[in-house]
Amino acid sequence: MTLSIRENLSTSLSHIFPDAPGLGPIRFFSAPGRVNIIGEHVDYAGGLVFPAAIDFRTHFAIRTNGLGLIRLYSLDFQSEFVTKDPIYSVEKPWANYILGVVSEAHKLGLKVEGFDLVFTGNIPQGAGLSSSAAVEVGTTFALSKIFSWDITKEKIALLAQAAENHFVGVNCGIMDQFVIAVAKPSSCISLNTESLEYSYHDLDLPGYEFYLIDSNVKHSLKESEYNDRRKEVESATSKCNKLSPEVQTLSQANFPLIEKAGLTPSEFKRATHILGERSRAQNVIRSLKDKNAEMVGKELFSCHESLSKNFQVSCEETDFIVEWFRSENVLGARMIGGGFGGCVLVLDKDGRSSSLFSKFEKEYFQKFGLNAKIYRFSISEGVREDSSDR
Ligand code: GLA
Numbered sequence: 383m384t385l386s387i388r389e390n391l392s393t394s395l396s397h398i399f400p401d402a403p404g405l406g407p408i409r410f411f412s413a414p415g416r417v418n419i420i421g422e423h424v425d426y427a428g429g430l431v432f433p434a435a436i437d438f439r440t441h442f443a444i445r446t447n448g449l450g451l452i453r454l455y456s457l458d459f460q461s462e463f464v465t466k467d468p469i470y471s472v473e474k475p476w477a478n479y480i481l482g483v484v485s486e487a488h489k490l491g492l493k494v495e496g497f498d499l500v501f502t503g504n505i506p507q508g509a510g511l512s513s514s515a516a517v518e519v520g521t522t523f524a525l526s527k528i529f530s531w532d533i534t535k536e537k538i539a540l541l542a543q544a545a546e547n548h549f550v551g552v553n554c555g556i557m558d559q560f561v562i563a564v565a566k567p568s569s570c571i572s573l574n575t576e577s578l579e580y581s582y583h584d585l586d587l588p589g590y591e592f593y594l595i596d597s598n599v600k601h602s603l604k605e606s607e608y609n610d611r612r613k614e615v616e617s618a619t620s621k622c623n624k625l626s627p628e629v630q631t632l633s634q635a636n637f638p639l640i641e642k643a644g645l646t647p648s649e650f651k652r653a654t655h656i657l658g659e660r661s662r663a664q665n666v667i668r669s670l671k672d673k674n675a676e677m678v679g680k681e682l683f684s685c686h687e688s689l690s691k692n693f694q695v696s697c698e699e700t701d702f703i704v705e706w707f708r709s710e711n712v713l714g715a716r717m718i719g720g721g722f723g724g725c726v727l728v729l730d731k732d733g734r735s736s737s738l739f740s741k742f743e744k745e746y747f748q749k750f751g752l753n754a755k756i757y758r759f760s761i762s763e764g765v766r767e768d769s770s771d772r
Pocket of ligand 1: 422425556
């Protein structure tokens with residue numbers, strides 16, 4: 383955390399919620415956004431995902447206040463929220479990512495007393511880089527420290543996911559919260575989303591770079607469409623399970639089974655994506671190890687095709703971005719995250735991104751009237767305590 387972020391946070395905290403007897407010391411935490419190299423829309427189907435944390439972070443200053451109140455301030459929205467109990471806020475949606483954590487902590491019997499929290503960050507919102515999961519995991523971790531919970535990083539991820547599922551209302555899988563909780567610098571994690579077993583892998587392709595193009599599309603149907611996809615996956619799973627009881631998740635199915643399980647045309651397409659993604663994820667992880675960038679890129683294109691046609695979570699703008707970069711002979715490109723807008727991940731030879739992007743942004747603006755952005759990133763560390771005043 384730079385000195386200026388730390389100063390900004392603590393000045394705001396003392397300014398908005400002035401010092402008084404009973405306040406605890408200020409502590410600082412931060413949580414990253416994430417990219418996902420491969421394994422998209424499979425983390426609620428027991429699939430294999432390969433995400434990493436990036437060097438875009440949300441920063442928190444927090445202290446106990448001894449008042450029995452939750453006092454929150456978002457520096458980015460310049461907005462304050464004070465409550466005694468974690469009740470969903472329609473007016474201040476940003477507060478729900480924190481209140482949801484408190485609500486889930488109560489369910490688990492974890493101690494939460496009054497606290498003050500101020501936060502700010504540079505993870506682009508609505509870009510598919512998990513800015514919300516960063517707030518949830520950052521809050522969970524910070525509360526676990528100031529209230530001395532005995533909890534592992536894996537359990538922190540599950541609590542943060544439950545906040546999103548039960549309080550915010552998005553039925554997301556475990557990928558985002560998990561990688562934000564456990565990530566290490568320079569490494570992706572390969573995570574089996576059924577068993578939650580995971581391992582760290584270098585992301586190192588000398589001579590090549592990954593970067594992100596933000597479509598700047600924030601799709602309003604994103605959350606309901608996401609929940610719909612999840613329901614289709616669940617209904618397809620239960621049909622497969624009826625025929626083959628050993629199949630507990632859609633990732634355990636196979637093509638002959640999904641053909642005879644009586645799936646609707648939509649369910650069949652979703653299942654086709656999940657099975658295809660299983661072999662693409664294995665192939666990408668192997669190819670990264672072999673430093674075979676061409677193969678990684680090929681699978682990224684093929685993943686996008688499947689997300690667009692089978693899973694139907696792309697949109698005109700992200701399809702355009704992928705095709706545009708393909709026509710410029712990059713190695714690979716695909717939409718990442720929940721979809722319906724957000725970012726496209728590009729893999730290309732080092733050194734071409736600036737000139738390609740300046741050509742691209744003009745054409746993109748002409749076609750859609752939108753300002754695209756480029757984000758270069760490095761692989762970063764998961765949630766952490768940055769420093770403390772104690
Ligand atoms: C969002 C969700 C994740 C995952 C991705 C798609 O980021 O939060 O759980 O489902 O979409 O892979």
